[in-house]
Amino acid sequence: MADSLGDDFAHAARLMCETQGRVIISGMGKSGHIGNKIAATLASTGTPSFFVHPSEASHGDLGMITKDDVCIVISNSGETAELHGLLAYLTRFAIPFIAMTKNADSTLARQSTVALLLPDAPEACSVGMAPTTSTTCTLAMGDALAVAVMRMKGFAKEDFHVFHPGGKLGAQFVRVRDVMHTGDELPAVAADLAMGDVLVEMSAKGFGVAGVVDGQGKLYGVITDGDLRRNLDGLMDRNAGQTATTSPQIAEPDMLMTEAMAIMNSRNISALPVLDDAGSFVGLIHIHDCLRAGAA
Template sequence: MTRLAPADDINTRTSILATGARVMRTEGEALLLFAASLDERFVQAVETMYAVKGRIIMSGMGKSGHIAAKIAATLASTGTPAQFVHPAEASHGDLGMITRDDVVVMLSNSGETSELSDIIAHTRRFAIPLIGVASRPDSTLLKAADIALVLPAAPEACAIGMAPTTSTTMTLALGDALAVAIMEKRGFQPSDFKTYHPGGKLGAQLLSVSALMHTGDALPLIAEDTPMGEALLVMTAKSFGVVGIVDAHGKLSGIITDGDLRRNMDGLMSHTAAQVMHKGPLSVRPDALAAEALGVMNDKKITCLFVVDDDRAPVGLIHIHDCLRAGVA
């Protein structure tokens, strides 16, 4: 087990906590200032990025480059094609990645980063829209940009006021604000999000019932007038511990579970399915999230749900084990 170094004394601990709180307050205050300063240029940036025919090209050097790469990933994951182009690599051939159909978003706290010059010149030469983000309105970057997004004057959070802290936090938040505004303008839905996040925990949470449900011959279904002897055979053969009952119109009218069998042991084999079934069983739609179905099963302490269409005709069955195997929790 890793041994953690203890604080030397109470004064050291208090000092560390005070530093952490000061940094967060400094950056939080800067974000509030930035939010209040957003204007028509932010709207223009969103509209320009939304209308892009090609890709959003994010670029920046150093810390700004790391932020730019993260923003590119956020845009791509929310339905806006985007990629990061390193400004130094652009000068050695990667300018070919930037086309006339693209929009370039360039980040630089000072706006004077020399490595950005070749990309700036490239956008001007081929009339590629350039959105600049910097803290100095009169900087080379913002003067060249079609849309200039100015970071408000705010102190860096470090003790010497030089390490990129507040400035990178504001730039990152700006990227999130742009991505979310474009996302909402596009009407991005959870089903769209699933397309770009098929793997991992997030992908599992966005799985639909239709992706996990059993269909066709696997479904344990019988008619209302089916003798219980036959019902038991179907229930055993399908191995779900339940059997669904459909009426003359093919709609799900009831369900028989192990509990229903125990409650009707007296004369069970003389009954029909309709006489034993639990009427109006819980069900779920195929387009519902599997997480929603799992929540119902956990809440009602049941192990499966029939999946029905708009007319309550059974089209599938989802079992709690299907959800757990897929990582839905």
């Protein structure tokens, strides 16, 4: 089937990409179940799409289809009786539609704007009748169209996040700015602050870290629990600047949360200061924030 794709496939992808409306999918029985999945894949990848049941279409749901839309109509034989009303409607109002069928001489293929032919291969079941091979090929064709349209539209990871805010997929696209602590939550201290006062600030904010900043709010360094242990001898005679680790690992507001977590894991640290383009200490992200958001 992959080797047989040609101008018709490209034509179908262009119709879907250039439509001013939605991509409407229809099919009966097992073809309908496959159609629902194709519609869901298209919608999740930036092409507004939904499924219309052919029987319901003839009882009022044809009103869901407008002249700005393009349709994909699925029928292995190309002669499914329940599609007749839908095909008549599409033809009457000159609504372009893509046929998916194995029968090039079928009513569906002949009336379509463009026909995508499925292999005339036997079904995989023992009686050769249950939709198995045909539905698998239809699903693959639908996925191929979705991928082609994604590429034509320049659909990127950032766009994907818009339609997948939940679950593991959504967590992969959450950015540091979405979960970082800011404002009064930040454990920020001046370089000349005595370590006794630094300890009070670190305890109050509860992150196990403090950002040492200069008079302009730019980050000079960080003080972690590890720094406290390493400088325990004479600690209370020091100030923040003398105790801080300079040139620490940092995050940026637009960094993906998963990238920030990868830095923390690789360095065996639990928090990262977040700096803007000017180097100012604008946020803090803790590994617990990543875990709560589902990045792990």
